[in-house]
Amino acid sequence: MPSIQLENAANEASVSSTQFRAQLPMFPHAFTSRAHDPMPNVHVAKSSIPLDLNRLDAILSTTRKVRRGEVLYRANDQFNSIYTVRVGCFKTVVTHRDGGEQVTGFQLAGETLGLDGVFAERHNCDAIALEDSEASVIRFALLVSLCREVSSMQHHLLRLMSGEIVRESGLLLMLGTMSAEQRVAAFLLDISDRMKAQGYSPKEFNLRMTRQEMGSYLGIELETVSRMFSKLQKRGLVHVQGKEIRIVDRLGLSRM
Amino acid sequence: MPSIQLENAANEASVSSTQFRAQLPMFPHAFTSRAHDPMPNVHVAKSSIPLDLNRLDAILSTTRKVRRGEVLYRANDQFNSIYTVRVGCFKTVVTHRDGGEQVTGFQLAGETLGLDGVFAERHNCDAIALEDSEASVIRFALLVSLCREVSSMQHHLLRLMSGEIVRESGLLLMLGTMSAEQRVAAFLLDISDRMKAQGYSPKEFNLRMTRQEMGSYLGIELETVSRMFSKLQKRGLVHVQGKEIRIVDRLGLSRM
DNA sequence: CGCCTCGTTGAGCTAGTTCAACACTTGTGG
DNA sequence: CCACAAGTGTTGAACTAGCTCAACGAGGCG
Numbered sequence A, B: 001m002p003s004i005q006l007e008n009a010a011n012e013a014s015v016s017s018t019q020f021r022a023q024l025p026m027f028p029h030a031f032t033s034r035a036h037d038p039m040p041n042v043h044v045a046k047s048s049i050p051l052d053l054n055r056l057d058a059i060l061s062t063t064r065k066v067r068r069g070e071v072l073y074r075a076n077d078q079f080n081s082i083y084t085v086r087v088g089c090f091k092t093v094v095t096h097r098d099g100g101e102q103v104t105g106f107q108l109a110g111e112t113l114g115l116d117g118v119f120a121e122r123h124n125c126d127a128i129a130l131e132d133s134e135a136s137v138i139r140f141a142l143l144v145s146l147c148r149e150v151s152s153m154q155h156h157l158l159r160l161m162s163g164e165i166v167r168e169s170g171l172l173l174m175l176g177t178m179s180a181e182q183r184v185a186a187f188l189l190d191i192s193d194r195m196k197a198q199g200y201s202p203k204e205f206n207l208r209m210t211r212q213e214m215g216s217y218l219g220i221e222l223e224t225v226s227r228m229f230s231k232l233q234k235r236g237l238v239h240v241q242g243k244e245i246r247i248v249d250r251l252g253l254s255r256m
Numbered sequence C: 001c002g003c004c005t006c007g008t009t010g011a012g013c014t015a016g017t018t019c020a021a022c023a024c025t026t027g028t029g030g
Numbered sequence D: 001c002c003a004c005a006a007g008t009g010t011t012g013a014a015c016t017a018g019c020t021c022a023a024c025g026a027g028g029c030g
Helices: A007-018 A053-060 A140-149 A151-177 A180-197 A211-218 A222-234 A250-254 B007-018 B053-060 B140-149 B151-177 B180-197 B211-218 B222-234 B250-254
Strands: A063-066 A071-073 A081-087 A089-095 A101-108 A126-129 A133-139 A204-206 A238-241 A244-247 B063-066 B071-073 B081-087 B089-095 B101-108 B126-129 B133-139 B204-206 B238-241 B244-247
Touching: A053 A133, A053 A140, A063 A071, A081 A140, A089 A133, A089 A211, A089 B151, A101 A151, A101 A180, A101 A211, A101 B151, A133 A140, A140 A151, A140 B140, A140 B151, A151 A180, A151 B089, A151 B101, A151 B140, A151 B151, A180 A204, A180 A211, A180 A222, A180 A244, A180 A250, A211 A222, A222 A238, B053 B133, B053 B140, B063 B071, B081 B140, B089 B133, B089 B211, B101 B151, B101 B180, B101 B211, B133 B140, B140 B151, B151 B180, B180 B204, B180 B211, B180 B222, B180 B244, B180 B250, B211 B222, B222 B238
Parallel strands: none
Antiparallel strands: A063 A133, A071 A126, A081 A133, A089 A101, A089 A126, A204 A244, A238 A244, B063 B133, B071 B126, B081 B133, B089 B101, B089 B126, B204 B244, B238 B244
């Protein structure tokens, strides 16, 4: 049963844009609430046009289960749908013709994937599950036609796409200007914020990606990621044990 | 007098996505044709719904002149409009709270700016003219309501935003994986393609930005840009004289 | 003319890479 | 159940691409 919370994104927006400090503006943008929402119900932000629930159901009817390491979609696949992560976590990877790979994002539960495909009607990256996951499938054509009738939906979609643009410019800023240490610190703060937004502890969490995947995302080598974790730990800012992270000094991290 | 060519973007799309090689996928996305279009007239792609020309005129009524070095908009400015470059050329710059700056794009005539502002209803970067320029102002609220009535317009807007996402992932790939030499080569090829798309020679052109601006965009220092130009010239791939560029061996460049 | 911004080149330095060794975990098949 | 292979993470040591600092030359403009 799909639950729609259109005002979700608006809340996240205000949080995120004021929080643009050391960490990156990688905003979670949910089209729907996450899987185990305690109170699944329907809200419509600002506009009080009643939503046609049958249509929404049609849009969200399918969910896809993707095992760890398998793809949700692949670059060059025909673009039909976007996806909302319900359970688990994904990475998106763009690949250069001569083998170069770059992780362009990690999507946690509640976040949206696949908008890159609108442009060429083909996906532009691979989306791969980092653990056994589930994603809601949203037929883009249906969504678009719904947007023409429900203006809040239209705004939401536009905001979602623009948010992705903003997120990526934050990444560009990071890759262009930050030291390895700053990148790792900013990464941890970003994940922490997003865990919090999902209702998990922002102080302690498990990273689902490998050092290599983090390194690719951050534009550095896996060894450097490892060394920076050790360094931050030595300074008493975090406690790292493999994939388990505990943030000890949040302020210190954000001041890097 | 505004001239609308909705099928423009579609043509550019097919060219760009097949051309994804060494160069970056930084596609030009025009909302309108460029300033001195030889045959200003109206086409509507796919859909044959007659456009309401008065509305389009309303949307495109204003143009803004911006002198070299002045801003079209600034980060945190209230977002009202997006812009199409009619004459000249801009850069977009995101700024970190502690001074770090990153050029996230250069917009040539015919290309679109400002979609980053949709997300937070505030602009996310500064847009600065690299020479005396003119931009058409497109009131976003008007555009959005027009999109609800004209489906080709809606698709065009969505493609435009998605194209920006794709362009930025190309940049991420570059910043994350390429050597300084490859970045400069890819940059020249990209500009070359875009000059060609504007109807200018793809072999000889003038760069409007400084070495520093290129460096920021490419995630390297200005001195490195200069050295790489010298290196590429020594190898007989390009001829560089200050801002004047001549591409000598296109294939060689693309194989870097 | 003199001032300023811009571009080029050199020389030394350093942050991060590369390569290599080793420990720990996870999954697989006998 | 163990054995063993494959993937992952940490740390060290040497290396190098690109940075930093510095000098100088060439335009543009009041």
